[in-house]
Amino acid sequence: MNLDAPPFSSFRNDGLDLAYFDDGDPAGEPVLLIHGFASSASVNWVYPGWLRTLGDAGYRVIAIDNRGHGGSAKPHDPEAYHPTSMAADAAALLTHLGIADAHVMGYSMGARISAFLAIEHPDRVRSLVFGGLGIGMCDGVGDWDPIADALLAPSLDDVSHERGRMFRAFADQTKSDRLALAACIRTSRDLVRREDIARVEIPTLIGVGTKDDIAGSPHELAELMPRAVALDIPNRDHMLAVGDRVFKKAALDFYSELAGN
Template sequence: MDDVKTVFVEGIGGAKLAVHAMGDTGARPLVLLHGLFSSAEVNWIKFGNARILADAGFAVFMPDLRAHGRSDAPHDPAAYPADVLVQDLAAVVGALGLTRYDLGGFSLGARTAVRGVLAGLVPDRLVLGGMGLSGLAGWARRSAHFVDAIDRFGTIERGDKAFVAQAFMKSMKIDRVAARLLLSSVDDTPPEAIASITMRTLCVCGADDHDNGSAQDLAAALPDAIYAEVPGNHMSSVTFKDMGRTIAEFLA
């Protein structure tokens, strides 16, 4: 990560949020949000996709979400009001002084990007990775799955549907108290709400990724969107450079 610069900005309630940056700071800004239990390093930097986007002429800004990576993970329930990630995203955009920028996210990051736009953020273009239409509307079911994995952490056997989530939490050294609080702050997004998202949007998803429903259906429901398929499933699609190349081509 020698070419990655990290700054800390203040999120809602004073939480310190790590923002990792790559690329020419005078280039076109692109904000990328990672998925649940992950980090900017794992989703965007480690496997070379941030490098691809920086080389394509973007200043890539990658926050670690609250309770993830190098950002604060408070244990006070008051630190997790409704849509706290959206509020943090707005704080990051403001702290960086961004006015014209593109916004993207993967999984929980995509959900946060959508809700950020619905809350008033106006990126020029939007990238939604690993997200389908039912994944936005059915968050309560997905959240319950992860809460269950947290509550049964350490006892989940291979073959259990929660085993992969447990293994990922272990590898990422997730603060489970903070993560459980964070999960309670994210709400469903009804399909009819996304009709107001009018900027050009890329819905990019792994060929074997069905975790959040159909990305094709999401693209069809948005006023101005295209669908692109890359290799991999929900866990592996971010490890292929096809993800970065597809995003770069869309934003070119």
């Protein structure tokens, strides 16, 4: 299987140069992919096989490197990273590509951004797939300040906090800008209000690993939304659920069902 990343292009929004790829079948229905914290379009969507899965199924596959990540601009000001701003980046990418609306799939922080996109730009979203984030998008996902501290520590050896070590190791592995990520983690966790997500009538699939201790319940979130279904991804934690075959099959089935309606 060829898991090389496709060519990236860039566009400008909010004074920032933002990287993206546009691959798959150009005549297919567009799917916009929004990655998670400390990840990138390639790490979240190409290497775990999503680009191949969706492309082989006939979709046009678009993915953005969120600000602070991948090949995009990396401001060090926390005010740059509110999810409403990153949702505006995603909407601007669709405009840049001349796409009126798309299926939108986000993982973890990308699911939160996708939720803000659906709330603030509902005409741009055909459907939603949230991965790696359930009711935590409304209720919070625990104390993340130690993660910012871990990102700013001199080295991984100086980090004792378990989740902090996990994200610091991931950031080191992906050669990320740790100052940008530390800024991002401080403001990208703005909560989605329950009353706002309850008004999102877009068809939604919510997939969370059964061993995920970050996301919160997908079922509780689905119960809030008029047209949402929850998916338990068996025996997967937050890091491993993203590429799981059960998740991929459920997403393809979800899209097929929408096409049949």
